[in-house]
Amino acid sequence: MKTKILINLFFLISVFSFAQRSNKPWKNGRDRETNQYNFVPSNLDLKSIRSQFEKINYNKLSNKSSPIPNPKNQTFEKANGINIAWINYGRDTGVDPNGGKNFRPNLKKFEEVMDFVSANNGNVIRWWYHTNGSTNPVFDNNQMVAKNPNFFHNDVKAILNLAQQKGLKVQICLWSFDMLKDQWAVDAVANKKLLTQNAYTKAYINNALLPLVNAIGNHPALYAWEIFNEPEGMTRRYADHWPGFLQKIEMKDIQSFINKVSGAIRKAQPKVKITNGALGFLTNVEDPEKGFWNAYTDINLIQAGGDLNGYLDFYNIHYYKWAGINGSPFHNAFDTSKIDKPTVIGEYYPDNLVLQGTPNINAKDLGKKLNENSWQGSIVWSWTDRTNTTARNNMANIISGYNSEIQNTLVADAGKDQSYNDSDNDGQERISLDGSKSSYTGSKIKSFVWKNKGKVIGTGAKINTTLPLGTHNIKLVIKNHENMTATDVVTITIEEGNAGPPVVIDEKLEAENAMILSEVEIKSDGSTSNGAYVYLKGDNGKITWGFDVPSDGDYSVNFRYNVPFGFKKQFLNVNTSYIGEIDFNGPQNTWQTKTMSLNLKAGFNTVTLTASWGYMYFDFITIKTEKSATETSNDLFLASSDVFGKKKKAFAIYPIPAKNYLTVKGSELGDKIKVFDTYGNIILESTLNLHQESIDVSGLKKGTYIIQVSNKGRQFLIKE
Structure with missing residues (x-):
């Protein structure tokens, strides 16, 4: 009798724990058009809503906003691609809570998406991981997140490895607002506890988040961890009219959760990037005149959750037509006085944009328009939702269009300032210069030229040169194939020093x-x-x-x-x-x-x-x-000839082979030219008086010689 009571009690507890999982049938999508995409701003008084957040909006108390990264010190890698966002909604990797079946990713389908992005010169795909929590993470009978199976981590690695093979990166979105909705196998109560109660949040971080983050590490194909997809959809203030929700939370809960989760990620893997996908400008742009506020600044997140490491590296903002012209990144340029971090436009439809009172924007021009407005990324929605030929063609044009614009980014980086001691007290020192961190997003950099006081001292991304005692401001000039140039200056100081041990x-x-x-x-x-x-x-x-x-x-x-x-x-x-x-x-x-x-x-x-x-x-x-x-x-x-191996030139000497005359182009006035035989003997020596000068080599015998023009390098000459 006692045994029977215990069994019945266990059964009742189990039923109670999982009775809140939805029995709705599974759909491979979310009927998006019936949710936030019918959200019309005129239904809401945004200024009134903003005023309700004044007590938790600390932006006005901050003396200065976070600076946009300096391109020399931290070049932001722009995102250009599409949302997958899932192959099987909530089931790309997970465990069926009703039957124990394991869900694994369909890598062939992932590869299809990746090939599409790669073929159109994109670089990022956005993919949802937990999604709504229906199969991932795993919960225990107390509605706390339990230790998750290792195959979750292996599945994510497999997706990232595939992306790496394709030359792409993945922005992994952890959660969507769907976690509080009435959808197949979702326990909205458990998910709300995970978001709002500290013990449940810690269980999630320790048992699901950190094991995954540490298993992935700083994977070369990881673009960023994204905490939420449109978390504002879970609030009454912004989305009370959205149907299908079983639970709601407040903006302060969202801010606190983002703070704690991003802090945990950063402490575990400090080199990875972290972001969040906001519903729109209304919660990610500080603009009181329009009723917008930035809930996700460093100070607002830290005040909400208390973790000093809990901040974002950049923002994702979504756009749909309900946001109108005021909330449109296609009609408003990125403004550092209103938004304090690099910002990717992380969702929008690949459709012609038609808004009353402004010219239409053709779908194929949307990517180009985002770059013209200085937004730092474009991730169009979505492979799974939009399957028709027109939409796919528009996506291709958007990716190619955005990519064609970012190819004009040319940044010279001459490296960090350096100080040297004269190691052998001879009044000069041999130093190294490195411009290899210079970048050009279009293709390869055509040329690197290093100058000291206007004179060329070397060419190439990395050079060695000798400088006398004193301070030298060395200028690096880089050029792309369109002959655009960019420059940077590095300061090299050579100081007197005592002779130390020999340098090998x-x-x-x-x-x-x-x-x-x-x-x-x-x-x-x-x-x-x-x-x-x-x-x-x-x-x-x-x-x-x-x-x-x-x-x-x-x-x-x-x-x-x-x-x-x-x-x-x-x-x-x-x-x-x-x-x-x-x-x-x-x-x-x-x-x-x-x-x-x-x-x-x-x-x-x-x-x-x-x-x-x-x-x-x-x-x-x-x-x-x-x-x-x-x-x-x-x-x-x-x-200078294929017979000698790789073809390299530091300046122009031609023709090779030569008969009677040799032209030297790009020299400096007063440069010395020397011609050696292959045994190192000087055969001919002269001073150049023009920037382009002809040298008489008719007196040389047929054979192979070595030419040196001052410090510009050497190359071989064949005399016919």
């Missing part, structure tokens, strides 16, 4: 960038240092490396080689001196190193290997000195 420099020179002649072939191999090596065959095949050293003396030269056919001998020359026939041995088909001590002269030197037995591979050589940095950079040791 180990410079690498790739064989495929050296001068190669006759029976020599460049081959690809991912296991080599730069993905390629040189196959030195027989019949006078030759590899010549050129480089500078700071002073006369013995240097360690390391040859990286492979003897696939066993022991080999090759001839070695250093400058004009024949060193001898050098042995290369060791196990076959294995990369190994041979070290030799070679006597080099101050300035330019050449090391040449000529085939004796031939038939072996070379990856690179390194020149090691303990005196000071050398100019042994292949960015300065340039080849």
Whole structure:
């Protein structure tokens, strides 16, 4: 009898705990047109509503708003793509609470969406994770979130991995306002507790959120975590007329939850971005004249939830026609006096925009219009809701249109200011400059030019150069293929210093960038240092490396080689001196190193290997000195013919091959030109008096020479 009572009691408790899950039939959508999209602002007095939030709107008390990120210090990655937002509504990954069935993502369908976005040069898709809480997260009998199964995390990783393969990123939206509605398997009471009661919120964070966030980490395909989709829909003040809700909450509950969840994410994974999807301008823009307020500023969120780490990195704002002209990002430009963070327009329909009192906007121009108005992203709605050909074509045009506009973003970044000590007290110091963080969203940057006091000191994203004592403001000028330019300045200070321990420099020179002649072939191999090596065959095949050293003396030269056919001998020359026939041995088909001590002269030197037995591979050589940095950079040791490997130019010298005259273009007045033979001997020397000048080379014998124009680098010349 006692056992029967206990069983009945357990049954009653179980029924009570889960009786609140909705029995509505499942639909793969939400009948969106019957909800907020019939919301007409004229039904509401927005100024009156804003006044009701004055007590919790701390924006007016803040001395200054958060600054928009400086492009040099924090370039915002614009979003351009579409909402999926689900393949199977609430069931992309989850557990059926009624039967224990596991729901897993249909990756083929995800791939279809991703291919569409990628084909139109987009970069982001927006996908809903918990959605309404019907299958994910898992709840216990006390309506608290329990420990979630690991396959949830694996499913998210699989989606992100697929996006990474497609060159895309995913904005993962955790929750939608649907969590309080009467929809299949939704427990609106449990979800309300999760949002409003601290113990239930902590259970969600500890058992579902943080395990997922830590499993994903800073995945390269994660664009951002989005806390809510349109949480204002759960409030009476903004959406009391929306049908189908079983529970309602207040704006302060929403702010507190966003604060606590974003704080937990940031503390666990500080490098990821966090955002929120607002219903519209009315709750995300500070504009009293229109009755708008920004509920999601740092100060408002922190005041609501108390977590100093609980803030957003950027905003998502949605737009539908009910918001009219006042609430339209297509008719209002991004205004830093009213909104304090980068803002993505995270939902809108791919339809012609027709509003009374203003010209129509064609659907294909919506993306372009958002960029013209300086909004930092466009994510159109939605793959699952809009399946007809017209809508899909409009989506394609919107993505392409927005992308064509963002291609004009060209930002030069010369790196951080640097200070050096003169390590050997010679009145100058060798330094490195790095402009590789410069960006151009359209395609690759065409050129990098570094200048000191108006004179070019190097070209390329990264250079090494020598500067005298003092302060130098180095200007980086970058150019794209449309010849647009952007500049940035980095300050380099060289101070006097005591001579300390020697600085060991180990410079690498790739064989495929050296001068190669006759029976020599460049081959690809991912296991080599730069993905390629040189196959030195027989019949006078030759590899010549050129480089500078700071002073006369013995240097360690390391040859990286492979003897696939066993022991080999090759001839070695250093400058004009024949060193001898050098042995290369060791196990076959294995990369190994041979070290030799070679006597080099101050300035330019050449090391040449000529085939004796031939038939072996070379990856690179390194020149090691303990005196000071050398100019042994292949960015300065340039080849101008395919026979020499990769084609690189620091300035214009032509024609190559040359017969009687050689033209030097882009030089500075007073630059020195030197022509060396392959042994490092100066054959011809002259001073340039024009920016473009012809040099008489008719007196040179047929052969291969090396040209140097001041500090602009070297390249090979073939004389016919």
